Amino acid sequence: MRRLAALAILASLLPLTAGCGSGDASITVFAASSLTDAFREAGAAYEAAHPGTKVAFSFASSQALATQVDEGAPADVFASASEEPMDALAKAGKAAAPTVFATNALAVAVAKGVNIDSLDDLARPGLRLVIAAEDVPAGRYTRDMLTKATAVYGPGFATRVLANVRSEEPNVRAVLTKVQLGEADAGIVYESDLSGGPADVARVSVPAAVNVVARYPVAVVSASKHREAARCFIDFLLGDEGQAILRRHGFGGPG
Amino acid sequence: MSEQSRSDRATSAVLWLLAASFALFFLLPLAGLVQRGLSDSGTWDSITSGTARDALWLSLWTSTLTTALAVIFGTPAAYLLSRAHFPGQSLVEALIDLPIVLPPTVAGVALLAAFGRRGVLGEPLDELTGITFGFTTMAVVMAQFIVAAPFFVRAARAGFDSVDPQFEQVAHTLGASPRRAVLRVVVPLAWPSLAAGLVLCWARAMGELGATLIFAGNFQGRTQTMPLAIIEAFESSAGLAGAVALSLLLLAVALLALVAFRVAQRGGAYR
Numbered sequence: 001m002r003r004l005a006a007l008a009i010l011a012s013l014l015p016l017t018a019g020c021g022s023g024d025a026s027i028t029v030f031a032a033s034s035l036t037d038a039f040r041e042a043g044a045a046y047e048a049a050h051p052g053t054k055v056a057f058s059f060a061s062s063q064a065l066a067t068q069v070d071e072g073a074p075a076d077v078f079a080s081a082s083e084e085p086m087d088a089l090a091k092a093g094k095a096a097a098p099t100v101f102a103t104n105a106l107a108v109a110v111a112k113g114v115n116i117d118s119l120d121d122l123a124r125p126g127l128r129l130v131i132a133a134e135d136v137p138a139g140r141y142t143r144d145m146l147t148k149a150t151a152v153y154g155p156g157f158a159t160r161v162l163a164n165v166r167s168e169e170p171n172v173r174a175v176l177t178k179v180q181l182g183e184a185d186a187g188i189v190y191e192s193d194l195s196g197g198p199a200d201v202a203r204v205s206v207p208a209a210v211n212v213v214a215r216y217p218v219a220v221v222s223a224s225k226h227r228e229a230a231r232c233f234i235d236f237l238l239g240d241e242g243q244a245i246l247r248r249h250g251f252g253g254p255g
Numbered sequence: 256m257s258e259q260s261r262s263d264r265a266t267s268a269v270l271w272l273l274a275a276s277f278a279l280f281f282l283l284p285l286a287g288l289v290q291r292g293l294s295d296s297g298t299w300d301s302i303t304s305g306t307a308r309d310a311l312w313l314s315l316w317t318s319t320l321t322t323a324l325a326v327i328f329g330t331p332a333a334y335l336l337s338r339a340h341f342p343g344q345s346l347v348e349a350l351i352d353l354p355i356v357l358p359p360t361v362a363g364v365a366l367l368a369a370f371g372r373r374g375v376l377g378e379p380l381d382e383l384t385g386i387t388f389g390f391t392t393m394a395v396v397m398a399q400f401i402v403a404a405p406f407f408v409r410a411a412r413a414g415f416d417s418v419d420p421q422f423e424q425v426a427h428t429l430g431a432s433p434r435r436a437v438l439r440v441v442v443p444l445a446w447p448s449l450a451a452g453l454v455l456c457w458a459r460a461m462g463e464l465g466a467t468l469i470f471a472g473n474f475q476g477r478t479q480t481m482p483l484a485i486i487e488a489f490e491s492s493a494g495l496a497g498a499v500a501l502s503l504l505l506l507a508v509a510l511l512a513l514v515a516f517r518v519a520q521r522g523g524a525y526r
Contacts, residue, residue, distance in 0.1 A: 067494035084492065128390070133473065135491035166390035167472025170490055178472065182373040183389040 025229035026054035028074060030065040032081035032216070033171040034104065034138065034190045038249035039079070045245060046236050055233065061136040061171040062086075069221055070094055076230040079218040079237075081172075081190075082137035086217045098217035101237045103252035105191045105211045106138075106145050108204040109179040116186055119206055120153055123160040130167045130175050130184035138172035141212045142188045149210040176201070190214065195250025216251070285506070292503040297493070301500030309476040310484035311504060317395050317480065318403075318460035324396070325404035325456050330449075333411035334437070338420065354405045362401045363469030370397065370470075394471035395478050399460035407456035414448025415441060447520070454516050458509070481505050 031039050036059045043055040058065070058075070066085035069075050070092065078095055080086040081104070089095040110116045122129060132139035146158035166184060169175045175187040180200045194203040218237060220230040236242045243253065292298045301307060336348060354362055370377045370388045381387050388394045418441050426436035442449065464482035471478040473487065481501065488497030 061490045063492060063494070064490045067489060071495060088492075130390075130472065133487050133490065135487065165474070167474050167478065168487075169473060170468070170486055174468075178389075181367060181371055183367070183371055183472075 020050070020232040020235065025052075025226050026056065027076040027224075027226050027229045027233060028056045028058065029077040029079065029233065030058050030060075030069060030073070030075040030221075031077075031079040032062040032065070032137065033059050033173045034081050034192055035059065035079055035216070036173065037196065038192065038246050038251060041249070042237060042242055042245045045241060046233060049236070049241070050232070053229065059173075063136055064170075072223065074223075075221045076224040076226050077218060077233055078221055079216060080137070081214060081216055082140065083215055083217055085137075086219060090219065094222050095219040096222060098219040099234065099238065100215045100254045101218045101234070101242075102216040102246045102254060104214040104216065104250075105252070106141055106188055106206045106214075107191045107194050108206065109176055109187045109189045109194060109198075110202040110204055111179050111182045111185050112200045112202070114185045116202075116204055118204060119149060119210070121204075122164065122186060122188075123153070123157055125160075125164070127164045128166050128183075128185040129161065129164040130169060130178045130187040131165055132172045132175055132188070133168040133170055136171060137214065138175070138188075138190060139168065141214055145188075145206060145210055145212050148212075149206075152207075152210055190250075192250035195248075213252075215254075288499060288502055288506065291495070291499045295496045295499065297496055298500040298503065301488070301493070301497050302504050306475060306479075306484055306488075307501055307504060310479050310481045310501070311508065313392070313395070313476065313479065314461055314481040314505075315508075317392065317399060318457050321396050321399040321403055321460040322407070322453060322457045324400055325407040326453070329404050329408040330411055333408045334415055334441075336408075336412050337415035351405050351408055354402050355409070359398075359402045359463060359465035360469060363398060363466035366394075366397060366401065366466060366470040370394075389470070390472045390474065390478060392471075392477055395467055395480060398466035398470045399463045402463055402466055403456045403459035406459050407452040410448050410452025410455060411445070414445030414452070417448065418444045450516070450520060454512070458512070461505075461509070 029039065029043070036057075039057055039059075043057060046055055047053055060068075062080040062082055062085045065073075065075075065078060066080065066089055069078055069089055078086065078089065079101070080098075083098075083100075086095065086098045090098055108116065108119060108122065116122070116127075121127070131142045134140065134143065143158075146161055150157040167178065169178065172189050172193060175184075176189050176193050176198065178184045179187040179189075180198060182200070186204075188206075191205075194201065218234050220227050220234065224230050237246070238254070247253070332351070336344065336351075367374060367389075369375050370380075372378065372381050372387055372389060377388065388397065422440050422444065423433075423436045426440045427433070431439065461480075462482060463480070464486065467478065467480060468483060468486070473479050473483050475484075479487070481504075485498050485501045485505070488501050489495065491497055
């Protein structure tokens, strides 16, 4: 009787351990563009820890990815750079309950040879500024931050900065590229985008008092055919190794 | 005999079936677009929004300017490629054809490498004159030109090839100047090809996305053409609905342009 109970317990444990061990599961992760480098590394580390598992990524702006998931794109995991697109999906039953796995903040990327020392300088007339489009998370955070900064740098600050905007890029990575190329003098990007010390740009920080906290939620996509493997990848992100990788790429902890 | 006719009928059935599937593949996405658009209450608001108006206007006039530039610079190129023979000709031909086979994103990156602020030509130009192309409407036209003009040159060249050079010689012997011979004899005879080239070039310019986004950026009223506005709508919280509305608008314009082209061509044929 006791042996049977022990067997039953063992049997009930089996699928749990088997789920996150090695296997031939292959999952597709839809992730915000700002996660590109961190997730590539996390994916490789996850594959190494789970032989036979393949993690494929699709990086784009969170909103575009949410639309694709909503339209039935074959994603298993969705990681968003802001909570709105994720919450909308969860509410529609297209994603499981999300967990915040990282945070981020904004910073200014400055092109080589351009004299910008503080956020204040972004209002200088004639500066070529590039930001993310209003509808993508980075763009929305940028406008929130500028509104907050107006309280510090005086009325009209946000208006003067926005008057310098030459292009509203469809994702935050394109903002960084335009600055690296020197096409733009400066761009507003995520802190994490500048963590690796990308070539040809200097970093000017945004004061904490006016900065925003970008919260990154992740969830299993409801229509996923590999929900268990998807859950395992999320657990990996939330675990020590995943968090260490995210920290190395300039992301803050979920707390 | 009956065996033969049965096999003929089978062949014909397969032919029709394949052709119908082919047509259906084009019809279904369009039907889906229209169905989505009509069932969404926000479609009309999206179509009449300031973003849509600015983007459509920008697309229309930049594509028309691009086509005009393609005619001005492309027609002589096409004529010379057809009539003259010079060393390295096939190389020049390949060069002009290249943008047709390359993804426009490559054209965008290449434009940056040449005309960007750190580009081969862009950097000295910026230092000497302060002129830069990035984020300007000029950059939109340059992006459209590099991907669209080859379509015109290709068609125009085929048109000139189809006109027997003897017609020009006859015109010369009748006392027409070379310029007059080309304008009054060659161009009218090559007109169907030239017209087809015009439409292809204009349509390709209207649809240009990749090179524009990379080289010109995205700013309402300045560099945000219709394809870029559709991308932005797709990325917005409105999701597919906004993108569907703008796509419908572009579809309507494209249909209008096609009909206008057909009417104009028929008019030309009866003349």
